[in-house]
Amino acid sequence: MSPTRLTKPFFVLGIAATLLALTSASSAAPRKPNSADANTDSSSNTAQEHLAFTQNGHPQTADGRILIEAADGGILLQTNDGQLYQLDRANIHERAKLDEPFKPLAPQILAERLVSEMPAGFRSYNTPHYVIVYDTSRTYAQWTSSLLERLNKAFTNYWQGQGIELHEPEFPLPILLFATHQEYEQAAREDLPGGTGSIIGFYSLRSNRVNMFDLTGTEALRANGARGSLKEINQILSQPAAEPLVATIVHEATHQISFNNGLQQRYADIPLWLCEGMAVYFEAPDLSSTRGWRGIGRVNYPRLEVFHKHLPDWNDNTLEFILRDATLFHNPRTAFDAYADAWALNYYLIKYQTKNYTEYMKMLAEKPPLVDDTPETHLAEFREHFGDLNKLQQDFLKQMSRVK
Numbered sequence: 001m002s003p004t005r006l007t008k009p010f011f012v013l014g015i016a017a018t019l020l021a022l023t024s025a026s027s028a029a030p031r032k033p034n035s036a037d038a039n040t041d042s043s044s045n046t047a048q049e050h051l052a053f054t055q056n057g058h059p060q061t062a063d064g065r066i067l068i069e070a071a072d073g074g075i076l077l078q079t080n081d082g083q084l085y086q087l088d089r090a091n092i093h094e095r096a097k098l099d100e101p102f103k104p105l106a107p108q109i110l111a112e113r114l115v116s117e118m119p120a121g122f123r124s125y126n127t128p129h130y131v132i133v134y135d136t137s138r139t140y141a142q143w144t145s146s147l148l149e150r151l152n153k154a155f156t157n158y159w160q161g162q163g164i165e166l167h168e169p170e171f172p173l174p175i176l177l178f179a180t181h182q183e184y185e186q187a188a189r190e191d192l193p194g195g196t197g198s199i200i201g202f203y204s205l206r207s208n209r210v211n212m213f214d215l216t217g218t219e220a221l222r223a224n225g226a227r228g229s230l231k232e233i234n235q236i237l238s239q240p241a242a243e244p245l246v247a248t249i250v251h252e253a254t255h256q257i258s259f260n261n262g263l264q265q266r267y268a269d270i271p272l273w274l275c276e277g278m279a280v281y282f283e284a285p286d287l288s289s290t291r292g293w294r295g296i297g298r299v300n301y302p303r304l305e306v307f308h309k310h311l312p313d314w315n316d317n318t319l320e321f322i323l324r325d326a327t328l329f330h331n332p333r334t335a336f337d338a339y340a341d342a343w344a345l346n347y348y349l350i351k352y353q354t355k356n357y358t359e360y361m362k363m364l365a366e367k368p369p370l371v372d373d374t375p376e377t378h379l380a381e382f383r384e385h386f387g388d389l390n391k392l393q394q395d396f397l398k399q400m401s402r403v404k
């Protein structure tokens, strides 16, 4: 069964070091719970079509596979670089089946395509999982790729160790690395039309790319020595002042990995308290080792501090309110506390309800794109895995008040 209509997703998961922000594509569409025949194992979907359509007022053509087709004719198209296009029927002018099967681009071809989309001066650097397109120094691109490969391995091993079946990313993971904040700002226009503000890196669900800039050029860190060699870059970014900046990169990269290894599906209705809190759980950077990745599940002290400060605001219904929908994340006045609460909740559930959390993650991994659940469904699914909310909230607050 197809969904009757596709809901509007959030396009960008962006987080700033001090102020947190999420941008949504539009106000929430009325929700229609539907079972969809969305192909949750999209890698087996190789039928390809040629489409002509209008998006943002521009006529375009693209070849790709159809991930979802709604009863009203709206479709979700994926091109071979991994990008998603959500198209209303009225904007689709032509559809034709292609004989050639859909196949993700090889890393080198993707790299060439990305370089050609960028202004002059960009190069690419490929590693087993990443295509890094940069106009920073080559050493900075190498430093970044080493960080990301180590994270990728540790993060994937962690969830596989919990018994979740994951797969290698179907597409090479694109990272855009800008030498200056100004270039980064310019390139972010499509995803963040209101500007990047204090968002220093983001993962775009639409493009599947992480955008970031050379953190060693950040004003607060710049005074601290040369930034040429791998060792110098590591020194600069190991300072305490750099930790929240590097944590942001790790956070965004965690989103990208999750949405490419089968842990979560892009545009699926993954509760934000889970999606964001889990990314925060993993965001503590490890710059001390060149191979491993220590610190997964370490207490996140900046978040703990915010959580403790904000504890007096909790009442009997707070947990239910967090679980119902994403209201707290979307309101700039409550977003900062919402991230801290989300971290605390994920920390508690991963530590004290490990098995239930894993089962809950497995259930979320099956959620198809662009089918939204009601607040009642969110609550029912949570209760199914973790039991009575009042009891859980009491235990959660008791345990978290002891975390020092």
Ligand SMILES: [Zn+2]
Binding pocket: 013, 014, 015, 251, 252, 255, 275, 276, 279
């Ligand atoms: Zn995030």
